[in-house]
């Protein structure tokens with residue numbers, strides 16, 4: 001704690017961690033006044049990734065903490081479901097009502113009638129997954145498959161590289177070619193921007209491959225704008241050129257690639273003329289890209305999560321992840337691949353989640369298919385407990401999700417910080433603390449720092465952290481396992497109790513002192529695959545036995561996405577526009593879409609259309625339009641220009657009242673059973 005000058009002798013500064021589901025996992029400095037109120041928040045200038053600045057959203061984090069819609073007390077519903085009328089009750093009463101209802105539901109219908117629903121409202125390891133997993137595991141409740149974000153990419157990396165790991169983002173300054181593939185750092189990963197700028201100063205070229213001409217694409221040296229869902233054809237086309245022109249690293253391949261011959265044969269099916277026709281990219285540009293990729297070293301491919309939210313999302317990530325193995329790009333510092341680094345940490349998840357105390361082997365419900373789960377009459381969900389998530393906004397086919405939430409025979413508990421669309425349907429609302437109000441431990445899925453978040457202020461009202469609520473619920477249920485008594489500090493020690501080499505020296509005490517510590521690795525740079533890949537063959541798997549067992553083609557190929565001209569010609573006749581709904585700059589999924597200043601900056605729910613598509617429909621820039629398909633519709637303001645190709649429509653998401661997820665589908669990805677928000681055909685008309 002340090003004083004921060006002027007007449008503010010009673011001010012103190014606290015180090016917190018940004019809890020949001022984002023690559024950057026920032027370190028924040030929070031100033032607290034003499035009344036215990038947080039009055040200022042800024043990026044920690046001592047943190048090598050945060051570099052003293054926060055994103056446009058989290059600069060306004062205090063507007064969330066002290067928001068008029070903050071839920072401060074437990075409440076019970078007094079109006080109709082969806083009306084949003086609640087009355088204050090005590091915590092004791094709330095816990096009694098909820099545990100009585102759990103007991104009644106379990107005795108009448110069995111524990112599978114209970115569905116926990118959570119995602120990454122906070123990435124703090126304690127409040128993301130610890131006591132909650134113990135609690136619902138002990139109960140034997142339906143298991144939630146948490147697949148809404150990254151499942152296809154994770155499965156693709158696991159099978160191809162053996163783990164979700166890539167290069168250290170701090171080493172990107174050494175890259176001379178950076179291909180940003182299906183990611184928009186200016187919006188979703190802003191702390192990568194200074195690294196890109198530094199690399200560029202040192203001579204790097206930046207290429208963006210994305211159907212969307214977003215802010216990052218505009219600033220890149222080259223933007224390759226392709227048709228959505230066709231990237232595996234592009235990657236195979238690049239391989240075809242690399243192999244034909246002998247621009248591959250045969251030594252590296254011999255040592256590190258399993259199934260190269262079969263991959264080379266497959267790549268022969270993707271000559272440049274064919275790839276140009278599939279992707280919509282000119283032939284010369286494909287050839288130029290492949291040659292540049294082989295020649296400009298070190299070359300890094302940085303892939304985002306947006307790209308894998310398609311029915312062929314796994315295949316796309318898999319094909320792209322094979323490229324650096326063909327050119328041996330992994331050998332150089334700053335070369336290789338990066339999607340996720342979550343596999344780099346050695347957190348002791350077993351100790352946090354305690355699968356040893358779980359009851360039975362309950363059914364699994366995929367969070368992407370919540371709409372169907374809530375309409376399942378054969379084994380209905382009668383009780384749902386939501387925390388760390390806002391399914392009425394973020395889950396696909398939202399119209400059907402909301403219908404399900406309105407069911408009179410569904411009892412809904414929501415533990416939240418602020419009123420959300422989901423809260424409106426709650427029977428019981430519980431108040432949650434923000435990251436300024438609780439203790440937690442953080443890793444990142446992009447950079448390599450472990451961080452400690454200690455509370456800066458007292459909980460507002462009667463808000464409680466997730467961990468504490470599950471302790472109270474466990475007591476109410478009569479669960480006597482000692483692990484339900486573990487304190488948050490105990491949980492941190494358990495998480496850090498790990499033999500993993502990356503975690504050596506990272507203790508609670510060390511973190512209390514330093515706040516953030518980089519994981520341990522040998523040598524001056526993090527070179528995760530220097531000694532081989534953690535796959536069954538010890539090599540990059542161009543031929544995958546794992547996929548073969550799953551009934552997939554063991555060698556990658558291009559499959560058209562399900563909702564596209566090639567994938568479903570009949571549907572395409574009625575709904576001829578591919579609708580992408582990637583991250584909005586001023587919101588984080590649905591979080592922050594209730595902060596006035598950020599809504600103003602994001603302006604209005606918008607859809608970008610190509611001039612040809614607009615003209616054909618009599619739509620002018622600024623017109624209100626209806627975007628629809630058989631699942632539902634949403635009203636957006638049309639912006640006509642060059643951000644999209646003809647045949648594509650894009651809407652930055654997610655707004656509360658005009659929600660694009662009314663149109664999105666529950667279909668799952670080819671691997672990992674993930675979400676396919678971007679495989680979505682629509683029609684657009686003027687209203």
Ligand SMILES: Nc1nc2c(c(=O)[nH]1)N[C@H]1C(S)=C(S)[C@@H](COP(=O)(O)OP(=O)(O)OC[C@H]3O[C@@H](n4cnc5c(=O)[nH]c(N)nc54)[C@H](O)[C@@H]3O)O[C@H]1N2
Pocket residue numbers: 021022023149181182183184185187188189209210211212214227228229230231303304305306307310580581582583584585586587588589653678
């Ligand atoms: N401001 C802001 N930041 C965020 C978030 C947010 O909502 N707002 N969300 C956070 C979360 S939860 C996550 S998972 C990450 C996501 O961050 P990103 O990985 O950046 O994900 P998206 O923004 O969904 O999509 C990135 C890009 O993928 C492109 N894309 C879609 N389909 C295809 C395709 O077929 N091929 C190619 N090449 N590109 C395609 C989209 O046009 C988009 O530009 O960001 C986090 N950060």
Ligand SMILES: Nc1nc2c(c(=O)[nH]1)N[C@H]1C(S)=C(S)[C@@H](COP(=O)(O)OP(=O)(O)OC[C@H]3O[C@@H](n4cnc5c(=O)[nH]c(N)nc54)[C@H](O)[C@@H]3O)O[C@H]1N2
Pocket residue numbers: 019021118119120121122127148149386387388389390391393394395415416417418420432433434466581582583588589590591653654660661664677
């Ligand atoms: N169309 C479309 N839909 C999408 C996406 C897209 O790109 N396009 N992105 C998808 C992706 S990548 C993701 S990750 C999902 C995200 O879906 P969600 O995980 O539901 O994300 P948020 O909308 O940010 O909602 C998180 C909620 O958790 C609450 N919360 C935060 N911290 C805590 C806490 O400590 N305790 C409790 N109890 N609550 C807390 C917040 O107040 C917030 O309301 O959305 C998906 N939906």
Ligand SMILES: [Mo]
Pocket residue numbers: 021148149150305
């Ligand atoms: Mo996500």
